[in-house]
Amino acid sequence: MKKLIFSVMLAACAAFTANAQTLSFGVKGGLTISKLTQFDDAKVRPSIFAGGFANIAFNESMSLQPELLFSGQGTKYEPLNQKITYRLNYINIPVMFQYRIVPEFYLEAGPQVGFAVSGKTHAGKVTVDISDNTKAVDFGLGFGLGYQFPVGVGIAARYMFGLTNVFENSFENNKNSVAQIGMFYTFKHQHTSSKKRKR
Template identity: 40%
Template sequence: MKKVILTTIAVLAFGFANAQQTRFGVKGGLNITNFSGDNDSNALIGFQVGGFAEIKVIERLSIQPELLFSAQGASFDAIGNNNDIDYRLNYINIPVLAKFYITKQFSVEGGPQLGFLVSAKRDGNDVKDAYKSTDLGFNFGAGYNFTDNFSVGIRYTVGLSNVRDYDTDNIDDYIDSPKNSVLALTAAYRF
């Protein structure tokens, strides 16, 4: 974990050293979230908001570290009850993406993400102790620049780690363990 944080700081420091090649921005949007590996869960609607730095490496390639607040989770059908049970997990996510521009307007991106659990609620009750404090994922997506400053994007985050706070020594248990799954539709503004 220390290596990821130090790498993020190094990337940001590189960006400040090359300020003429770095653009900062803000972004926000809609999350459609679920737990993969758990066939009984239903999607929840959440949001994400935060900032980013786009650091130009070469003509068509940039590194884009981000700092995002992300509302995630899943919903489950309650047995014998008409109401669903909602699990709402809030994270501070730090994705570091490689962003490749296919054209000046259209880009594709991918990269790892580290998430820190801020809160976890089951129908409004605190259940943070039942979830792991960190989450690992991998992002891939695409974006379109309408202008030099305004863009939209779509991104899917594949959860790589079990979100529940229990050990899974058996490979079958790990595969079936709940992992975050997030489809994000965002708008961004670069300064």
């Protein structure tokens, strides 16, 4: 399943790039609200995400958007009135298929692969590194929507749900559950199609 998702991501990027009419780049960032599933009394942990993207437009309605993002994730919980925070940081590569209902508004969905860069727990003044106990690669699926203003600035919201158990050698099925809301800016696009545009 995981290999299939990754293969689909690569094949889709290659196919859309070969047939792209326009190619544009941009930056994005905002707030993440995350928690781990199947975690007793789990509470959300707010953090940030930031990175860049390429938008490969096939036509006026359909496009493919691969991204490279830093994402702060994890969860909070309070066993026996003690506050414990799991801070899990990832470099995520989502590949979102976008459909524009109108030029400004779009819906999106697609797979994501994430690479764990750090993992720590905090309980009071005690910090423990748990990087060795977390899986190096995390697979997920997501969906979202966005609105882009004519000047290139836009707002977007997305929900990503994990398909991989976060921890190594764990009997619990703890998976990432992450909501994102933020802003993006798209630079002026470039035409890549070999076909001449009509004047």
